[in-house]
Amino acid sequence: MPHVRSWIDVPAGSDFTIYNLPYGAFRKSDGPPRLGVAIGTKVLDLHAAAAAGLFDDVCDRGALQAPLLNAFLALGRPTWKAVRLRLAALLRDDDSSDGRLRALDHTKFFTEQRDVRMTMPVYVGDYVDFYSSLEHATNLGKLFRPNSEPLLPNWRHIPIGYHGRSSTIVVDGTPVVRPSGQRKPPNADVPVFGPSTRLDIELEIGFITGRGNRMGEPIPIGDAREHIFGLVLVNDWSARDIQAWEYQPLGPFLGKSFATTISPWIVTLDALDPFRTASPSQDPAPLPYLQTAERWAYDIRLAVELQTEKMRAAGFAPKTVSQTNFKEMYWTMAQQLAHASVNGTLIRPGDLYASGTISGKTAENFGSFIEMTWNGSKPLQLPDGETRAFLEDGDEVTLRGWCEAGDFRVGFGKASGRIVAAR
Amino acid sequence: MPHVRSWIDVPAGSDFTIYNLPYGAFRKSDGPPRLGVAIGTKVLDLHAAAAAGLFDDVCDRGALQAPLLNAFLALGRPTWKAVRLRLAALLRDDDSSDGRLRALDHTKFFTEQRDVRMTMPVYVGDYVDFYSSLEHATNLGKLFRPNSEPLLPNWRHIPIGYHGRSSTIVVDGTPVVRPSGQRKPPNADVPVFGPSTRLDIELEIGFITGRGNRMGEPIPIGDAREHIFGLVLVNDWSARDIQAWEYQPLGPFLGKSFATTISPWIVTLDALDPFRTASPSQDPAPLPYLQTAERWAYDIRLAVELQTEKMRAAGFAPKTVSQTNFKEMYWTMAQQLAHASVNGTLIRPGDLYASGTISGKTAENFGSFIEMTWNGSKPLQLPDGETRAFLEDGDEVTLRGWCEAGDFRVGFGKASGRIVAAR
Numbered sequence: 137m138p139h140v141r142s143w144i145d146v147p148a149g150s151d152f153t154i155y156n157l158p159y160g161a162f163r164k165s166d167g168p169p170r171l172g173v174a175i176g177t178k179v180l181d182l183h184a185a186a187a188a189g190l191f192d193d194v195c196d197r198g199a200l201q202a203p204l205l206n207a208f209l210a211l212g213r214p215t216w217k218a219v220r221l222r223l224a225a226l227l228r229d230d231d232s233s234d235g236r237l238r239a240l241d242h243t244k245f246f247t248e249q250r251d252v253r254m255t256m257p258v259y260v261g262d263y264v265d266f267y268s269s270l271e272h273a274t275n276l277g278k279l280f281r282p283n284s285e286p287l288l289p290n291w292r293h294i295p296i297g298y299h300g301r302s303s304t305i306v307v308d309g310t311p312v313v314r315p316s317g318q319r320k321p322p323n324a325d326v327p328v329f330g331p332s333t334r335l336d337i338e339l340e341i342g343f344i345t346g347r348g349n350r351m352g353e354p355i356p357i358g359d360a361r362e363h364i365f366g367l368v369l370v371n372d373w374s375a376r377d378i379q380a381w382e383y384q385p386l387g388p389f390l391g392k393s394f395a396t397t398i399s400p401w402i403v404t405l406d407a408l409d410p411f412r413t414a415s416p417s418q419d420p421a422p423l424p425y426l427q428t429a430e431r432w433a434y435d436i437r438l439a440v441e442l443q444t445e446k447m448r449a450a451g452f453a454p455k456t457v458s459q460t461n462f463k464e465m466y467w468t469m470a471q472q473l474a475h476a477s478v479n480g481t482l483i484r485p486g487d488l489y490a491s492g493t494i495s496g497k498t499a500e501n502f503g504s505f506i507e508m509t510w511n512g513s514k515p516l517q518l519p520d521g522e523t524r525a526f527l528e529d530g531d532e533v534t535l536r537g538w539c540e541a542g543d544f545r546v547g548f549g550k551a552s553g554r555i556v557a558a559r
Numbered sequence: 560m561p562h563v564r565s566w567i568d569v570p571a572g573s574d575f576t577i578y579n580l581p582y583g584a585f586r587k588s589d590g591p592p593r594l595g596v597a598i599g600t601k602v603l604d605l606h607a608a609a610a611a612g613l614f615d616d617v618c619d620r621g622a623l624q625a626p627l628l629n630a631f632l633a634l635g636r637p638t639w640k641a642v643r644l645r646l647a648a649l650l651r652d653d654d655s656s657d658g659r660l661r662a663l664d665h666t667k668f669f670t671e672q673r674d675v676r677m678t679m680p681v682y683v684g685d686y687v688d689f690y691s692s693l694e695h696a697t698n699l700g701k702l703f704r705p706n707s708e709p710l711l712p713n714w715r716h717i718p719i720g721y722h723g724r725s726s727t728i729v730v731d732g733t734p735v736v737r738p739s740g741q742r743k744p745p746n747a748d749v750p751v752f753g754p755s756t757r758l759d760i761e762l763e764i765g766f767i768t769g770r771g772n773r774m775g776e777p778i779p780i781g782d783a784r785e786h787i788f789g790l791v792l793v794n795d796w797s798a799r800d801i802q803a804w805e806y807q808p809l810g811p812f813l814g815k816s817f818a819t820t821i822s823p824w825i826v827t828l829d830a831l832d833p834f835r836t837a838s839p840s841q842d843p844a845p846l847p848y849l850q851t852a853e854r855w856a857y858d859i860r861l862a863v864e865l866q867t868e869k870m871r872a873a874g875f876a877p878k879t880v881s882q883t884n885f886k887e888m889y890w891t892m893a894q895q896l897a898h899a900s901v902n903g904t905l906i907r908p909g910d911l912y913a914s915g916t917i918s919g920k921t922a923e924n925f926g927s928f929i930e931m932t933w934n935g936s937k938p939l940q941l942p943d944g945e946t947r948a949f950l951e952d953g954d955e956v957t958l959r960g961w962c963e964a965g966d967f968r969v970g971f972g973k974a975s976g977r978i979v980a981a982r
Contacts, residue, residue, distance in 0.1 A: 262726050267809060280808070288807050293750050294741060298809040299722035299816070303685050303905035304774060313775035315902035318717055318846060327716050329846045351727060351818075352736035352982060378902065384711050385703070386690060386721040387810020393722070394902040395774075423741060423752045479738035479801065479817040480982065482726035559775060559903065 143229040143238055144246070146176035151538055151547020155410075157223050158366070158401035158548075159205055162252040169203040169255045174401050174549070175227055178246045185245055190226060190236055194218035205258045205344075205365075205402070209485035212347040213362050220406055254400035257368075258344055258486035260305050263396070264476055265340075265372055265490045266297040268467035270416075272495035275507045280380060292420060295467035295475045297492075300372070301393035305488065307400040308551050312373055314529060314558040315394040319377035331558035332375035334512070335527040339440050339503035339535055340370040341462050342490035343469050344402055345483050352480040357428045360470035361405065363483065367434075369399035369535045369551040370490040376506050376526070398488070399535070399551040407546050411435045411539040415468050422471070425478055432468035436548075437461055438494060438537045440503070444522055445530030452519050454534060458508060460494050460501040462537070529557045566652040566661055567669070569599035574961055574970020578833075580646050581789070581824035581971075582628055585675040592626040592678045597824050597972070598650055601669045608668055613649060613659060617641035628681045628767075628788075628825070632908035635770040636785050643829055677823035680791075681767055681909035683728050686819070687899055688763075688795055688913045689720040691890035693839075695918035698930045703803060715843060718890035718898045720915075723795070724816035728911065730823040731974045735796055737952060737981040738817040742800035754981035755798035757935070758950040762863050762926030762958055763793040764885050765913035766892050767825055768906050775903040780851045783893035786906065790831065790857075792822040792958045792974040793913040799929050799949070821911070822958070822974040830969050834858045834962040838891050845894070848901055855891035859971075860884055861917060861960045863926070867945055868953030875942050877957060881931060883919040885960070952980045 142154040152158065152174040161169045162179055172179040185191065186200035195215050199207040208215075225234035237245065267273055270287075273296075277286025290296065314335060318327040346365040349355050355363055372392060379391025415433035438461060443454035469489070477483050493503040502508045505526055509515055512525035527533065532554040538547035565577040575581065575597040584592045585602055595602040608614065609623035618638050622630040631638075648657035660668065690696055693710075696719075700709025713719065737758055741750040769788040772778050778786055795815060802814025838856035861884060866877035892912070900906050916926040925931045928949055932938055935948035950956065955977040961970035 262724055264812075277808075290743075290750075290804055290807070294805055296805070296809055296812075298812050299724055301685055301722055301904055302725070303907050303910075306774075313903050316777070317902050320713075326843070327713075327846065329848060351729075352979075354739070354982075375902070381713055382717055382719070383808070383810075384713070385700075385806070385810070386719055387806075387808070389687075389719075389721050390899070390902040390904070393899075393904040420749070423750065425752060476813070476816075479740050479798070479813040480736050481724055481813070481816040484726050487726075556775075559777075 141229045142175060142227045144175045144178060144227060149545070150176055151545065151549050152176055153545055154224060154227055155544060156403060156407050156546040157220060158403045158407065159257060160401045161204060161255045161257045163255055164247060164252055171200060171202065171205060173223060174249065177249055179249050179252055181245050181247065185237065188240060191219060191222055194222055204256070206486040209258065209344065209346045209365050216346070216365065216404065217406065220404065254307050256305070256307055257400060257402050260302045260486055260488045261484045263300040263302045263305060263488045264297050265300045265492060266295055266467065266472050267492040268295055268465050268472065269492055269495050270466040271497060272493040272503060272507065275495060275502065279506060279511050293422065295472045297472065297476065298387045300396065304393060305396045305398060307398060308549070310397060310553060311556045312395045312553045313556045315375050315378065315390065316558050317375065317378040317390050318381055320381045327381060332377055333526065334376035335555065336374045336376050336505045337440065337533050338372035338374055338493040339438060339458065340372055340490045340493060341367055341436065341537065342370040342398065342488045343367050345487040345489070346485055348483040348485055349477060351482040354480055355473055355477040355483060357426065357470050357474035360473045363473060364405050364469060366402040366404040367408065368402055369537050369548050371397040371533065371535050371551050371553060372490060373397065374504070397551045397553045399548045401549050403546060403548055408434050408539065410541065413463050416464060416466055418466065425474055426471045428470055430470065432470045433463040433465065435461065435463045436537050436539055438535070441534040441536065442524065443532045444518060444528065446522060447518060447520050450520050455519055457516055458500060458502055460496040460503060462494055464496060465491060465494060527555050529555050531555050564652045565598060565650045567598045567601060567650060572968070573599055574968065574972050575599055576968055577647060577650055578967060579826060579830050579969040580643060581826045581830065582680060583824045584627060584678045584680045586678055587670060587675055594623060594625065594628060596646055597672065600672055602672050602675055604668050604670065608660065611663060614642060614645055617645055627679070629909040632681065632767065632769045632788050639769070639788065639827065640829065643827065677730050679728070679730055680823060680825055683725045683909055683911045684907045686723040686725045686728060686911045687720050688723045688915060689718055689890065689895050690915040691718055691888050691895065692915055692918050693889040694920060695916040695926060695930065698918060698925065702929060702934050716845065718895045720895065720899065721810045723819065727817060728819045728821060730821060731972070733820060733976060734979045735818045735976045736979045738798050738801065738813065739981050740798065740801040740813050741804055743804045750804060755800055756949070757799035758978065759797045759799050759928045760863065760956050761795035761797055761916040762861060762881065762883070763795055763913045763916060764790055764859065764960065765793040765821065765911045766790050768910040768912070769908055771906040771908055772900060774905040777903055778896055778900040778906060780849065780893050780897035783896045784828065786896060787828050787892060789825040789827040791825055792960050792971050794820040794956065794958050794974050794976060795913060796820065797927070820974045820976045822971045824972050826969060826971055831857050831962065833964065836886050839887060839889055841889065848897055849894045851893055853893065855893045856886040856888065858884065858886045859960050859962055861958070864957040864959065865947065866955045867941060867951065869945060870941060870943050873943050878942055880939055881923060881925055883917050883924040883926060885917055887919060888914060888917060950978050952978050954978050
């Protein structure tokens, strides 16, 4: 990578370098949501930049002045690429820069991120959650079905997935109310009702779709890149007690549908391109519609942080309880999209397809508490002397993700949520 | 019921009597979708009627002039009731009628239903499919898990359900492309790929939600009536071979997501009120949040018709292959809504909650071909000498539903779809 600087100050270690340029939606005080691009500690107001005519030759102005990205996503990869190149030209500080933005009154175009509130960047029509980590699927099989083979016979043939709830996808910072529901204690004959006592997270990455297909026409795996706009961090909050009692035979429902938190900035596939790598080999080889010679793994480092209410009060920093990497996933995003659409279902701009929990090989790399604490049997030790098996009220969980090569960094920011007592 | 007539001619046996007044969306030639109300063979143009000021004192004009019902649904039951009363007053032919509509130029307000194309009446944010017929759940358990107890231990405690795909919900008349996917033949070691060879239907009824809740706040069962706007017929098309191979452990996905057909007219809960009845008793008693003294079963007669391509060509009428009744469902709509929201998930105006397949006690009352033909082992005999285990290309399936008491009829019209060869 050539070394490129922006004339906007980007602090060392920032997720939002000029190589990144992720898209989001933000509100200043009580104004309506506007689309923006993160750079350093600031957000560039795309609505204002479009109004200044800076994209008129590459993109419909209305798509950049909407409160959500869906119309922009529908325009497809050539437009995404042209707008990205224009943004880089407007923000870079060298001979090839486009000086028009720099010449304007910056106070109209830039706001500090700390002064805005991020909102949902897209309207999610359909949300699908996959189950694509071999380690996670094996772990959950052992924990949920202790008396049988952990990995079911279909797992190595199908990127297993199911539909989740769209209405409760929220951005970073939204409180999560502890859900109530039915659970059946291990030795009880009948279920009881009450707040979940086994509240958990799932560390995931999700992709947001672009243009989409026509109903009845699958998306071939070779076309996946045309249809995947970008990625976000996803916390698929999970009430394990509710899930365990309800999930057979039709899958998870209320154990998941109460909240799903995403990071507010969509990091584009183009920004992640330098971090593409080979994915783990698959044995047996999947069916031809799931085969591609393209490299579809991405070297994205991931971390889960936990800070309890007592830690916060006593001044303890959040503790990193797990670290892993997205590149180890067995099934790739291209395979997930080709599979999800192979029956001709309609993929729309703004759909969210999450990876499933990203777990590595050992407890320090697991993407959920039920795995890290092995069903609660090995509680985590926290710096203030507390322990945790599952989440308690006041706990705050933060997911982080970033790519790094020397001083070349592209990051996701964070997806954070604090548990509020059941109503 | 007092006998009420409309000054619009309503043929004997019509589903769309003045007692019904269901809502839908329609297009005339290439015009944009408009909201309408069915009466006899006609559709009343709500956009035009609102423009004439006929609802200004009871409802925001914009909600009736939108292309979808979601804004109207968000207004809540008092408005729904006031608009329904006004519609009845405008259309009835007696001393209590409101003569304003009758005095206007009818050609501006009424179109024959055969001259319009119905479109989706609502934007469906989230679609949930339940599994609430005891007979169906028992049958499917026997067929999908022949070596274990057919009804799982949770079934009599939880209205089991899962999220389906919103993007492929289509109205009556939309062709259904046969889906392709993975299936594993019974004695094969590995799956094969190709068009489904076990394409099926599921006869269901779904409810459409109104105002909705706030995220984190359950809807108590006693409030269900405030949140349920009306009902439609639902055909949850199912590829049994794809479903059987994919559905463990996370539930059905591609076996269902290719298409779901609904009837285009939403029959309101108010119109169905005279047909309320007691639902089957539940043993064991459900947890308190699922208990209500209100009667929540509805006496709705249902039929499934099949017409193959050869039958069509030879002039054979569609054959009724099953008849059943919605009133026998074990779990009620009120229980389904209270359960779905008990974890605080967000219910939005226009969500669709389908009942699950409605099966009676014997093969003539089963709501799917896999049940009617007992996994294909007892094919149906058709009047032209053909037989059917599962659906073949060119087959057309039509669901019908109606309530009747003497000459007092409230019907759903139909939800029909014809199978098109796989692409």
